[in-house]
Amino acid sequence: MIEFDELPVLNNPVMLAAFEGWNDAAESASGVLNHLREVWNAELLLELDPEEYYDYQVNRPNIFITDSGERSILWPATKIFVARGVLSGRDLVLVQGIEPNMKWPQFTREILSLAAELDVNLVVTLGALLSDNPHTRPVPISATSSDQSFLLKLDIEPSTYEGPTGIVGVISHACEQFGISSVSLWASVPHYVGQSPCPKATLALVERIEDLLDVPIPLRELLEDSRAWEIGVNELAEDDEEIADYVAQLEEARDTTDLPEASGDAIAKEFERYLRRRDG
Numbered sequence: 001m002i003e004f005d006e007l008p009v010l011n012n013p014v015m016l017a018a019f020e021g022w023n024d025a026a027e028s029a030s031g032v033l034n035h036l037r038e039v040w041n042a043e044l045l046l047e048l049d050p051e052e053y054y055d056y057q058v059n060r061p062n063i064f065i066t067d068s069g070e071r072s073i074l075w076p077a078t079k080i081f082v083a084r085g086v087l088s089g090r091d092l093v094l095v096q097g098i099e100p101n102m103k104w105p106q107f108t109r110e111i112l113s114l115a116a117e118l119d120v121n122l123v124v125t126l127g128a129l130l131s132d133n134p135h136t137r138p139v140p141i142s143a144t145s146s147d148q149s150f151l152l153k154l155d156i157e158p159s160t161y162e163g164p165t166g167i168v169g170v171i172s173h174a175c176e177q178f179g180i181s182s183v184s185l186w187a188s189v190p191h192y193v194g195q196s197p198c199p200k201a202t203l204a205l206v207e208r209i210e211d212l213l214d215v216p217i218p219l220r221e222l223l224e225d226s227r228a229w230e231i232g233v234n235e236l237a238e239d240d241e242e243i244a245d246y247v248a249q250l251e252e253a254r255d256t257t258d259l260p261e262a263s264g265d266a267i268a269k270e271f272e273r274y275l276r277r278r279d280g
Contacts, residue, residue, distance in 0.1 A: 004046070004117050008082065010091040014213065015115050018126040019078075021099035023166040025189040026198035028128035032205045033096040039218040042081035042094055046114075050077040053100035053107050078107075080114065087215050093118060099167045108171050112178045123175050123182045124212065125168045128201055131188035134250035135233045139204035140188045143212075144172070147181040154183070154212065183212060190250075192243065193233050199225035 016036070018029035036042065059076040066072050078097025086092050093115070100107045115123060133140055144159035145151055151158065168184065175182035185208050187201040203219070203226045210217050237244045 004114055007114075007117055008045070010082065010093070010118050011085070011089060013082075013091040013093050013118055013120050014087060015093040015095060015118075015120045015123045016126065016209070017095035017111070017123065017168070017171060019097055019099040019167050021166070023099060023127040023168045025128040025130045025187075026194050026201060027196040028187045028189055028198050028201035028205065029126035030096060031197055031199065031202035032126055032209070033094050035202065035206065035220075035222055036083070036092070036217070037081055037094060037096075039220060040083035040086045040092065042083040042092070045080045045082045045093075047080070048078045048097070048107070048110060050075050053078070053103055054098070055101040058101050059098055078111075087213055093120060104167060104170055107167070108174045111171060112174055112180065115180055116178055120180060123171070123180050124209065125172050125182065125184045126186075126205055127166070127168045127184065128187040128189050128198075128205075130191035130194045132250055133188045133190050134247050134254055135190045135193055135200070135230060136247065136251060137254050139201045141204050141208045142186045142188070143183060143208070144186075145181075145183045146172075146176055147183070150181065150183050150212075159184075185209070185212070190233075192246065193236070199229050202226075 016033065018024065018033050020027065020030050024030050054076045056076070061073045061075045063071060063073055076098045078095065078100070081094040081096065083092040083094065095111060112123075131140070143154045143156045144161075145154065145156065146158070150156075172182050172184045185205055187205050189198050189201045199222060203222050206217050206219070206222065237247050
């Protein structure tokens with residue numbers, strides 16, 4: 001097992017992980033970690049050695065000017081943050097970075113060895129993909145897990161997907177070998193507005209995390225950003241008849257497949273979130 005020096009003692013921690021790149025349509029998943037870091041004042045714990053995992057001709061470093069006027073370089077990296085006491089007394093570990101270019105098995109072992117050292121008992125991976133979901137409807141969130149208890153809690157079926165995967169899929173699969181429960185949450189971003197960012201998809205993931213962990217998460221500007229995003233896409237559709245017709249077709253298809261009881265479940269869940277936030 002990889003050795004980590006001077007790790008803090010955490011209280012029953014949960015790990016959330018998201019990576020920019022192939023797994024992160026419209027930066028929706030990484031946007032969740034940006035939001036949680038801000039609202040819960042997460043502190044940097046450590047950074048994985050970037051030279052082990054990144055090809056700098058693929059993920060190039062960026063030059064920026066510091067507040068003091070000096071030029072500096074920001075290298076692609078994966079960083080681990082900690083937020084204490086935010087989950088009903090439990091701590092939260094956030095793993096945020098760019099999908100590595102090489103040594104995926106070693107990268108995965110390093111992430112999950114850290115999880116084991118910190119006594120993490122649940123790893124939640126986040127992703128986002130492009131889909132034919134209309135922007136005017138709730139963003140669908142799919143959930144998968146290899147843990148039977150979470151299959152029942154989230155009312156989901158075991159994943160039957162076969163095909164190419166990203167680092168999120170690799171980490172989720174490896175959790176079984178480390179004996180750590182895992183859940184993977186994926187947002188479906190409308191492909192015709194797949195440019196970054198998509199705050200509506202980020203908000204949908206945040207709300208699903210609330211359901212999973214049974215904890216209120218401060219939304220701050222995220223709710224307003226989501227509304228502004230939808231208004232902007234509505235204006236785009238109004239100016240383009242072809243897009244407007246396409247959105248109408250997607251809406252009809254979506255409304256046909258959504259059952260009345262599904263809408264009732266959505267209302268019930270939204271009311272539960274309201275109560276959690278009010279109590280919080």
